[in-house]
Amino acid sequence: MKKKGFIWGGALLVILIIVWIAFGSSDKEQAAQIYYKVKYDNFDVVVTTTGELQAENSMDIRGPSGLRRSGLYRIKITDLVPEGTIVDSGDFVASLDKSELSKKLKDIETEIQTKQNQYLQTKLDTTLEMRQTRDELINLNYALEENKIKLEQSKFEPPATIRQAEINLDKARRRYNQAVENYKIKRDKAEAKMREVEADLAKVKRKKMELIELLGKFDVKAPKGGMVIYQRSWDGAKRKVGSSISPWNPIVATLPDMSSMISRAYINEVDISKVSEGQPVEVGIDAFPDKRFNAEIIDVANVGEQRPGSDAKVFEVIIRLNDTDSVLKPGMTTSNRIMVSHFDSVLSVPLEALKVTDSTRYVYKKAAVGLKKSQVTTGEANDNFIIVQEGLNENEEVTLNLPEE
Known part of the structure; x- marks a missing residue:
């Protein structure tokens, strides 16, 4: 009996060793897995x-208009109120670099002086020319009068002498009439030239006034009250001191409608x-x-x-x-x-639980012993989960750390 007891005890020990060898590693593997219990829940697909x-709406605070007309294409911002400053209508927002515009003003003042001298010279030349033409016209009129007198005095002379006096009178009359026409032409020409020079001078003076008016706008003011928000350039950078504005994008800042x-x-x-x-x-x-x-x-x-x-x-x-x-x-x-x-009451699993091959999608779910590979049909996914349409039931557990094949 004692011998039989040893035999049965040894057999039981062998059975236990076999069970441990067969299932012990599987138990360890199950213990090492991280599981997620499948359940019905609402599911949102979110981007x-x-x-x-x-x-959504804002008013632009713009630099001065007329930059391109004045030949100014890149104007630097030299001062700018801090972003977020609350301003009232007419308050200072920014100032622009005036150096290039000041240089243009000096150049145009020199041009005005040149035009004024040209205007004066043209006026003097025209006056002298027209005075000389008038003197010639007076002399021709005198010659015409003299020939009239000679014709009157020759009425008792021979016919040939009378005829010669008539011819001389006709020539004097023609010269005088021609001189009158020439005088009118010269006068019109002189007036046109004076108008042209005067117009050039006025044009340069207007240009100077425009530049002076533009210079006054280089201190940029708020068109209404609000919070100052800097405008972004084409590269996404915000305006700052040292940034440039142009005629094509003169916006310095905006006043947002909050x-x-x-x-x-x-x-x-x-x-x-x-x-x-x-x-x-x-x-x-x-x-x-x-x-x-x-x-x-x-x-x-x-x-x-x-x-x-x-x-x-x-x-x-x-x-x-x-x-x-x-x-x-x-x-x-x-x-x-x-x-x-949005989906109401659907089954889903974390994306980490899904394994994908060329033709199938499957998960590993917890079994009585070890893991069981289960093919699934999936639907929509979001950043973390994916809907499972077929292949899983509620309360089944799937592993998140997939085992190696």
Whole structure:
């Protein structure tokens, strides 16, 4: 009996060793896995992106008009009030570099002096020329009178003498008449020349007045009250002291209308097909994490662009906030959650749980012993989860750290 006891005890020990060898490693593997319990829940497909808060409407604070007409194309900003300054109508906002304009004023003053001298010289020359022409006309008139007298005195002379006197009178009359016509032509010509010189002088003087008026506008004032927000250049950089404005983009800053705010965001080309006008958006403010605002998309760009410092193509999306708040300021960074679609009570698993091959999608779910590979049919996905349409049941557990094949 004692011998039989040893035999049964040894057999039991062997069985335990076999069970441990067969299932011990599987138990260790199960213990090392991280599981997620599948359950029914609501599912949102969301596109997230950052944006910059701006006023939907604003009034521009512009540099002076007429820069191009005055030959000024790049004007530097020499002084600028701090961004966020509250100004009233007519308050100082910025000053522009006046050096190039001052040089043009000196040049035009020299030109005015030249034109004035030219005008005076033309006037003197015209006066002398017309005086000489008038003297010649008077002398010809005297000659005409003398020939008339000679003709009258020759009435008792022979016919040939009378005829000669008539011819001389006719010649004198023709010379006088011709001189009168020439005098009119010279007078009209002199008047036209004087008008031309006078017009040139007036034109230069007007140009000087325009430059003086333009110089007065190099101190930029606010057109109305509000908060000063710097304008961005084509490269996205904000205006600052040392930045330049041009006739094509003379805006120095803006005065935003804070009653309606938008978030200007950019969506990558992978997600842009999911986004459309009218979709609801939840907007968060990075500076105030506890603040959330309901919003909607009001515009989606049709053409992509390449933002500075990035190789990826993005599409501009404008999001309008439905509400406003005193904490909202232009330039704040926003976190935008665009609600693409919503599903009620569906099964989903974390993306880490899904393994994808060319033809199948499957997960590893927890079995009585070890893991069981289960093929699944999936639906829509968001940043973290994907809907499982077939292949899993509620309360089943799937592993997140997939085992090696």
